[in-house]
Amino acid sequence: MAQTHRLSTLPPWISHWLGYRSSPPSKRPDYVVWIWSFIGAFCGISVIQAVFSQAQYFIERGVPSIVASYGASAVLIYGAVDAPLAQPRALIVGHFIGAFMGTGITKLFLLLPAERFNELQWLAASLSCACSIVLMQMTGTTHPPAGATAVLAAVNVQTREMGWYYLPVILFSSTLALAVALITNNLQRRYPLFWFYPSPAPAPLNLLRRSDYGCDSY
Template identity: 30%
Template structure:
């Protein structure tokens, strides 16, 4: 397929995943299902699906590990310019050491610490949202292979 079709297909997939999370988020008042780093995740999952950075393990665990670090600092250590820097650095190191590097997840500690998120944030939006994006991404890849 030509570049135009691939780009269009990626945009449709990203719209579907973010739309699903966004509409679900709007429909429920009890859970947050969307966060800004998912926009960058969608670029990788739908635009560069063969990249190691876009693989399910990287997307899910990269987001989860970095979010855990962010919540840990937010809840137990505190938020200062120094702890923001340390948490971000630890997140980068943790993803590299666990081979779950996913660049959009590098924003998680900053987002979480600056908005004072709690442990529940690990489930929604982080884990739930990452899994939804991966599932929509895999579905779009299957559809793309059928149409190619």
């Protein structure tokens, strides 16, 4: 894959932290995985909360210390680092789609009188989640916690009051979570497995042999 080739041309002290390995890493013992999952999740959630709860810029704009759906993302990007749903493309684009669909649909429902909106809030949340799932499927960026990101835009007052500002908050939160994942996961493990598209699986040996001899059987 072109993305792997580009990473291989970088100095090792850079490419290593971007997930590149010249050969597949050996499997780590379970206790090593558990320890680094704990460290990664603790650091990732702490960094996000520290930034949004301490920076006056965000405090003045009523940004919550953390969007709750990143707790679920932590399970994936720190605890299930090999899963396709945990890779950077799914993390960043998935959450953004959830925030975009949730905010856009909720904005439309907010055009209704306040009493009517309260009656139909369930519908706004349901549509936000359902539309986000389909759009993530269409773009190949499915990230389960992003469904919660979409729902929060409809049902959480603090999130709803941010309006379209919710989108850059989500992008920044994903970036912080990813930065911590690149550091903690690459100390003992490997992350990500891919940035944009997974590498194609190698063809079975018997198929390679058939191709070499130009026949249908070996």
